[in-house]
Amino acid sequence: GENVEQHPSTLSVQEGDSAVIKCTYSDSASNYFPWYKQELGKRPQLIIDIRSNVGEKKDQRIAVTLNKTAKHFSLHITETQPEDSAVYFCAAKFSGGYNKLIFGAGTRLAVHP
């Protein structure tokens, strides 16, 4: 069935370190993988996404990699800052439904000064 697993559930790093969050998905036909950042009590905000025709995408300090064969994708944040502290969600577009996204359970990232 449709499923996205996300690890770790919590992540604590020191300011300036890198953070990596990993997700695996079950639908081999999924072709769109967004990452959302949600601050406490706020709406999820799209921070980066990747489509299945590329293996990596970068935007300043964040990058996403995709391994279609293994059905997993990862978010990489370099030079972390305290304002990066939030909950991050990965998602995969389910091929069987129009624009239907299946979300991971989320990773709570804490960046300590």
Add this chain to the structure above:
Amino acid sequence: DGGITQSPKYLFRKEGQNVTLSCEQNLNHDAMYWYRQDPGQGLRLIYYSQIVNDFQKGDIAEGYSVSREKKESFPLTVTSAQKNPTAFYLCASSDSGRAGEQFFGPGTRLTVL
């Protein structure tokens, strides 16, 4: 943060009451979605609508109902049949021309008294 609005921000319901959550978008998006978020968990799809006058059940539709009479509006009714409605409710919309990318509203926090 414009484009998608939700009201009210906070809503309190007595047991046995139906309540309706509002979602409006001015992005000219065809598709709209309702998600439920519980503490420490990901987003679970309640209902989605690809076009006016059409909607489909998501993964947790029991105890909820929706309508899509206008392109801009997708209200969600939480009925008394929903046994545990206390949660954060998020509405989202997407453009059919950019498959997958969803934009979220600010959310409504519903509490059952």
